[in-house]
Amino acid sequence: MKIKNIASGSKGNCTILLGNETNLIIDMGIPFLTLKQSLEENSLSFSNFAGVLITHCHKDHIKGLSSLIKKTNLEVYIPEKMYDSLKEYIPYPKCKFIEDEFSINEFEIELIHTSHDAPYSVGYIIKQEEKSLVYVTDTGYINRKYLEKMINHDLYMIESNHDEEMLMDGPYPRFLKERVISDKGHLSNRTTAKYLSKIIGPKTKTIILAHLSETNNTEEKALEAMQEEGLDKLNIIIARQHEETGIIEV
Numbered sequence: 629m630k631i632k633n634i635a636s637g638s639k640g641n642c643t644i645l646l647g648n649e650t651n652l653i654i655d656m657g658i659p660f661l662t663l664k665q666s667l668e669e670n671s672l673s674f675s676n677f678a679g680v681l682i683t684h685c686h687k688d689h690i691k692g693l694s695s696l697i698k699k700t701n702l703e704v705y706i707p708e709k710m711y712d713s714l715k716e717y718i719p720y721p722k723c724k725f726i727e728d729e730f731s732i733n734e735f736e737i738e739l740i741h742t743s744h745d746a747p748y749s750v751g752y753i754i755k756q757e758e759k760s761l762v763y764v765t766d767t768g769y770i771n772r773k774y775l776e777k778m779i780n781h782d783l784y785m786i787e788s789n790h791d792e793e794m795l796m797d798g799p800y801p802r803f804l805k806e807r808v809i810s811d812k813g814h815l816s817n818r819t820t821a822k823y824l825s826k827i828i829g830p831k832t833k834t835i836i837l838a839h840l841s842e843t844n845n846t847e848e849k850a851l852e853a854m855q856e857e858g859l860d861k862l863n864i865i866i867a868r869q870h871e872e873t874g875i876i877e878v
Contacts, residue, residue, distance in 0.1 A: 629756040629878040631783065634658060634666050636838045637869030641689050641765065643785070644677075646875070647756055650733040653680045653702070654752070654763060657688045660695035666872060674700040678732055679724065681705050683742070684749035684766060685713035693717045705732065707739065710748040740774045742767035745812040753777060759878045760831075761785065765839050768811040770823060780829025783878045785867070787839035788821075788850045789814035795844040808844070817845065817853035825857040834876060835859065838867040 634642040640657040644667075651672070656663070667673055680702055683689055694717045696702060704718050708725040711718075728739045740751035744766045751764035751774075761783040764770065770778070778784075795805055795816075807813050815823075824835060837850050847866050854864055865873055 629759045630875050632875045633867040633873045636867035647734050651677045655689040656693040656696050658692050660692050679703045679705050684746035713747040761878050768813040778827045780831050782831050783834040785836040787815050788817045788837040789839050790816050790841045790844040791849040792816050798844050817850045821853040821857040834863045836865045836867050
């Protein structure tokens with residue numbers, strides 16, 4: 629199992645997951661042609677993919693979804709309760725409604741119900757044989773029930789959205805600052821590092837820090853928070869808005 633982030637941040641999010649026989653797209657918040665070009669550069673095409681997973685309905689995660697559905701045969705895997713917030717983007721017949729635990733060919737997937745100011749939002753625990761990864765972005769906190777399920781996976785892709793001091797001293801209006809730091813907002817560097825310090829295990833090799841704010845964070849501050857929790861011995865990768873990661877082995 630391999631993962632590659634195409635874009636991560638408030639302007640657009642998209643990640644691809646590559647298995648032995650099955651490939652998936654996670655979120656489609658970038659233009660169709662941007663993803664098409666990226667796939668072609670990696671000798672891939674949409675015909676190589678089994679479907680799309682969507683975390684929630686905010687535009688930075690779905691704005692390219694309509695074009696993707698119109699121009700490919702891909703189906704979208706979502707919980708049924710998410711459909712109302714996405715129906716203008718996805719024709720009903722293109723949906724595959726999923727339960728909290730489901731499989732797509734070789735991938736076994738479990739939902740993590742996240743806390744965000746969207747009608748319905750999720751993350752994923754994805755397993756393939758002995759390998760597993762956790763994908764969590766856009767959440768104000770992680771419920772203890774799901775935190776326990778997140779222990780000791782090979783790779784974590786998790787948001788590290790803001791530095792708390794930069795946010796509070798920065799240019800955002802008060803209502804927006806309160807939204808970001810709320811239980812339905814985003815995880816700070818410090819909170820993410822504390823969560824990770826509790827859940828990494830002997831299997832864990834890689835952490836991908838995602839959805840860094842261009843206004844309220846820096847890569848240096850995100851990495852510093854990881855270091856303060858003793859996580860710097862792991863392979864830590866920053867997912868960027870305008871620069872793809874390499875293909876990362878889980």
